[in-house]
Amino acid sequence: MSSAPAAATQSAETYDDHIVRLFLMAAAVWGVSGMFAGVLAAAQLAWPALNFDISWLTYSRIRSNHTFGVIFAFGGSALMGTCYYVVQRTCHVRLALGGLARFTFWGWQLAVLLAMTTMPFGITQSKEYAEPEWFIDLIIAVVWVSFAVVFFATLLRRRIQHIYVANWYYGAFIIAVALLHIVNNLAIPVSWTKSYPIYSGAVDAMVQWWYGHNAVAFFLTAGFLGMMYYFVPREAKQPLWSYRFSIVNFWALISIYMWAGPHHLLYSALPDWTQSVGMSFSILLMMPSLGSAANGLMTFSGAWHRLRESPAAKFMVTALVFYLAATLEGSLMSIKSINALSHYTDWTVAHVHSGAIGWVAMITMGSLYAMAPRALDRPEMHSKRAMEVHYWLHVSGLLLYIIAMWAAGAMQGLMWQATNPDGSLKYSFLASIAATHPFYVIRFLGGLLVLAGMVVMAWNLWHTAGAARLNQIKPIIVPIPEPIPEPEPEQVPPPLPARG
Amino acid sequence: MAHDTRPLARIEQNVGLLAVVIVVLVSLGGLAEITPLFMNAHTVAPAPGLKPYDALRLAGRDVYVREACYQCHSQMIRKLRFETQRYGAPTEQSEVVYDRPFQWGSKRTGPDLSRIGGKYSDAWQRLHLLSPRTLVPESNMPNYPWLEKRKLDYADIMARMRVLRRLGDPYTDADITAAYEATKDKTELDALVAYLQGLGAPAKEAP
Numbered sequence: 001m002s003s004a005p006a007a008a009t010q011s012a013e014t015y016d017d018h019i020v021r022l023f024l025m026a027a028a029v030w031g032v033s034g035m036f037a038g039v040l041a042a043a044q045l046a047w048p049a050l051n052f053d054i055s056w057l058t059y060s061r062i063r064s065n066h067t068f069g070v071i072f073a074f075g076g077s078a079l080m081g082t083c084y085y086v087v088q089r090t091c092h093v094r095l096a097l098g099g100l101a102r103f104t105f106w107g108w109q110l111a112v113l114l115a116m117t118t119m120p121f122g123i124t125q126s127k128e129y130a131e132p133e134w135f136i137d138l139i140i141a142v143v144w145v146s147f148a149v150v151f152f153a154t155l156l157r158r159r160i161q162h163i164y165v166a167n168w169y170y171g172a173f174i175i176a177v178a179l180l181h182i183v184n185n186l187a188i189p190v191s192w193t194k195s196y197p198i199y200s201g202a203v204d205a206m207v208q209w210w211y212g213h214n215a216v217a218f219f220l221t222a223g224f225l226g227m228m229y230y231f232v233p234r235e236a237k238q239p240l241w242s243y244r245f246s247i248v249n250f251w252a253l254i255s256i257y258m259w260a261g262p263h264h265l266l267y268s269a270l271p272d273w274t275q276s277v278g279m280s281f282s283i284l285l286m287m288p289s290l291g292s293a294a295n296g297l298m299t300f301s302g303a304w305h306r307l308r309e310s311p312a313a314k315f316m317v318t319a320l321v322f323y324l325a326a327t328l329e330g331s332l333m334s335i336k337s338i339n340a341l342s343h344y345t346d347w348t349v350a351h352v353h354s355g356a357i358g359w360v361a362m363i364t365m366g367s368l369y370a371m372a373p374r375a376l377d378r379p380e381m382h383s384k385r386a387m388e389v390h391y392w393l394h395v396s397g398l399l400l401y402i403i404a405m406w407a408a409g410a411m412q413g414l415m416w417q418a419t420n421p422d423g424s425l426k427y428s429f430l431a432s433i434a435a436t437h438p439f440y441v442i443r444f445l446g447g448l449l450v451l452a453g454m455v456v457m458a459w460n461l462w463h464t465a466g467a468a469r470l471n472q473i474k475p476i477i478v479p480i481p482e483p484i485p486e487p488e489p490e491q492v493p494p495p496l497p498a499r500g
Numbered sequence: 501m502a503h504d505t506r507p508l509a510r511i512e513q514n515v516g517l518l519a520v521v522i523v524v525l526v527s528l529g530g531l532a533e534i535t536p537l538f539m540n541a542h543t544v545a546p547a548p549g550l551k552p553y554d555a556l557r558l559a560g561r562d563v564y565v566r567e568a569c570y571q572c573h574s575q576m577i578r579k580l581r582f583e584t585q586r587y588g589a590p591t592e593q594s595e596v597v598y599d600r601p602f603q604w605g606s607k608r609t610g611p612d613l614s615r616i617g618g619k620y621s622d623a624w625q626r627l628h629l630l631s632p633r634t635l636v637p638e639s640n641m642p643n644y645p646w647l648e649k650r651k652l653d654y655a656d657i658m659a660r661m662r663v664l665r666r667l668g669d670p671y672t673d674a675d676i677t678a679a680y681e682a683t684k685d686k687t688e689l690d691a692l693v694a695y696l697q698g699l700g701a702p703a704k705e706a707p
Contacts, residue, residue, distance in 0.1 A: 172522045200596070218526075
């Protein structure tokens with residue numbers, strides 16, 4: 001870890017935390033709005049009258065505002081903000097190219113704002129998680145390349161010879177997302193509001209789920225693992241359980257994940273060999289996923305009392321448990337015979353949200369709670385009690401949500417398969433819709449609790465920043481410690497502290 | 501750490517090398533899975549009787565895409581007994597060669613629509629799109645009343661057909677000029693119903 005002894009000499013250079021604060025505030029705003037769109041969409045599935053016959057408020061238009069809002073606006077802002085924070089701390093250097101870094105902030109906000117104001121008006125490619133039309137995709141590509149330039153330029157300026165593992169994950173996230181975004185969005189525009197993809201039919205399906213799955217892999221996993229590898233040891237106040245293991249998992253994770261996309265298309269018209277390859281790699285994926293989760297959890301080994309002291313640590317540990325559970329479940333769901341039951345049902349929705357509300361949102365919230373006071377030069381968050389309230393709102397909402405959707409999904413899958421003794425189908429499709437209604441109501445309540453928790457977090461951040469805002473007349477000076485002397489080669493990774 | 505001789509140590513200390521290795525490793529999966537399909541796409545012959553969408557159906561398909569119907573309706577009958585029993589013959593690659601973007605979907609909040617064509621009358625489809633619960637009280641599908649009010653723009657549809665021709669769809673000049681007559685005074689609702697009624701039709705007519 002990069003924390004230097006208190007007696008470290010100080011360099012005249014300062015960390016660029018203004019950009020981190022901007023992303024932090026953007027994450028709070030987008031978190032609330034993205035989750036609000038989700039709650040609205042959930043309510044519309046339970047009570048269709050809530051579509052109000054208004055085109056831009058209708059479920060099919062608004063759902064992508066939820067997915068894009070939480071993944072790219074909330075998650076993206078949190079990832080870019082923490083990335084800029086972590087890369088400076090772990091390299092002991094100020095962020096390179098400050099102007100370009102400002103551009104990545106405003107460019108990203110412009111792109112997500114444009115996306116979220118065009119999609120409800122039907123300006124969409126209708127490719128899941130890649131909905132925005134071509135002109136927004138171009139802005140995203142430019143911003144993303146700038147992000148890569150700032151990040152790698154900062155790494156090049158580092159004062160520590162070894163590149164800390166969190167940066168590997170952030171680096172892989174940046175490179176892979178650029179590749180995925182560009183390849184999947186290749187299209188020929190007809191007008192400002194319409195384009196056709198250069199791929200059609202089964203090829204388009206393959207490209208889209210190579211993208212879709214790896215948006216999960218690199219946006220929602222690798223990026224957030226980068227966050228995890230910095231903030232979990234910080235919050236546990238002890239080094240990673242095994243540094244070497246984190247590196248082994250890194251190489252396994254980034255090389256295996258990219259092959260797993262076809263498990264979204266099992267039993268479909270996609271050629272069989274592709275389906276089998278996708279399924280095999282999805283099962284292999286269990287290893288690095290469980291490895292990363294174990295490494296994070298074991299980092300708390302001997303420091304479990306931190307769960308009592310720090311709500312941020314509680315968020316992180318719960319996040320890791322859900323990462324473990326969701327990746328295990330994902331590998332199982334990619335097995336063809338299980339997928340036959342789960343695919344196209346709400347089980348998929350349960351799985352996604354166990355990953356998204358459980359893993360992604362909670363590691364983000366834990367990390368933001370850990371980072372915000374430091375980036376805002378405050379001793380701690382404004383209210384610890386509010387963090388506790390947020391934790392319990394979030395966890396109870398999460399459990400209500402996923403249990404309802406698991407039950408609904410398993411029920412739908414079984415109803416669709418059920419046959420009478422004479423071999424005819426037992427249930428009409430409509431019967432499964434009617435049977436799902438109560439679960440949609442429970443899911444809505446779960447989502448409402450998660451949203452309420454997010455509002456509490458935004459309130460808490462606002463007041464934490466409020467105290468800092470008073471000091472904003474002079475910039476917050478954060479001294480950069482001089483690099484610690486490199487350890488001898490035999491000590492890499494450094495020996496674990498003795499445990500009592 | 502200059503003395504560090506572990507095999508991977510160089511990667512851990514060199515940003516350029518680290519980035520290159522990452523690029524190589526993340527490219528392999530896509531290259532292996534996408535390239536063969538992309539290179540062989542031209543060998544997938546369209547299903548017998550399958551033609552590029554005519555002007556009205558293309559306009560309808562683009563309405564379907566704009567409203568993001570795929571979020572609740574799949575167009576992929578999987579090769580599973582209970583699926584073919586409910587929806588008909590499995591969807592083949594050859595049936596979707598003109599689909600940009602593909603509309604297989606990932607979630608069935610409503611039923612699969614691959615072979616919905618001809619299952620209900622035009623009048624049923626129209627009313628169902630405008631007000632689903634009038635016909636199916638348990639449905640949770642939204643109403644789409646604005647489709648009835650919006651007229652089609654033939655110039656836009658012709659531009660779309662030209663772009664699709666550039667991408668390889670075999671439209672003739674006559675197909676494109678026919679768009680004017682085919683879409684004149686038609687609403688988005690007419691177009692969407694025409695699209696839905698054509699779904700799965702070639703496979704049914706095939707010998």
